[in-house]
Amino acid sequence: MVRNAGRGRSYEFDGMRPLAMAPATLGHNDIARNIREVIRSRLPGEAGVKTYGPRQPIETVGGALREPDAFVASSWHGRTSVTIPAPIVVFELLSPAEEDRRRDGDGKVAEYMSVPTILRYVVVESECRAVRVFWRKHGEGEWRRETLDSAGPLRLPEFDITLDFSDIYEGVEFD
Numbered sequence: 001m002v003r004n005a006g007r008g009r010s011y012e013f014d015g016m017r018p019l020a021m022a023p024a025t026l027g028h029n030d031i032a033r034n035i036r037e038v039i040r041s042r043l044p045g046e047a048g049v050k051t052y053g054p055r056q057p058i059e060t061v062g063g064a065l066r067e068p069d070a071f072v073a074s075s076w077h078g079r080t081s082v083t084i085p086a087p088i089v090v091f092e093l094l095s096p097a098e099e100d101r102r103r104d105g106d107g108k109v110a111e112y113m114s115v116p117t118i119l120r121y122v123v124v125e126s127e128c129r130a131v132r133v134f135w136r137k138h139g140e141g142e143w144r145r146e147t148l149d150s151a152g153p154l155r156l157p158e159f160d161i162t163l164d165f166s167d168i169y170e171g172v173e174f175d
Helices: 026-042 098-104 106-113
Strands: 002-004 009-013 018-021 049-052 070-074 087-094 120-125 131-135 144-148 154-156 161-163
Touching (some): 106 120
Antiparallel strands (some): 002 009, 049 070, 070 087, 131 144, 154 161
């Protein structure tokens, strides 16, 4: 995301031009932080497996730079690297703005599918307790889709981690 300090706007680069992003709500940020912190605390102790987000980009198709709200990568990168290589699990939270819902939801699926290391793309609602998961097994090209309602849980078999919805939505109240 490129920041415009004078106006407080955030942008993602779609490979051709910057796209303005809607400001994140406090609930959106709380959910994203919950996901990063819970996963970080449960990751295996292997060197190189870390959580990232939200201001660390990954490169997708056509040179697009996307900054998911949270992601897990198993890769080494230098201190001066701009992008994080080899993301494995990617989380995007939907904001209430309709244009962001299209862009962050199904609109980005094809982009993330183009990255061979991504095995799971998780779209998390920020206005209710619901999750959509797109996944494939290592070495497969075919993606599957699963929708979880408020019952959960969300399984990340790539790291033998399960997130209950109470973990994801801790401290977030819905109307």
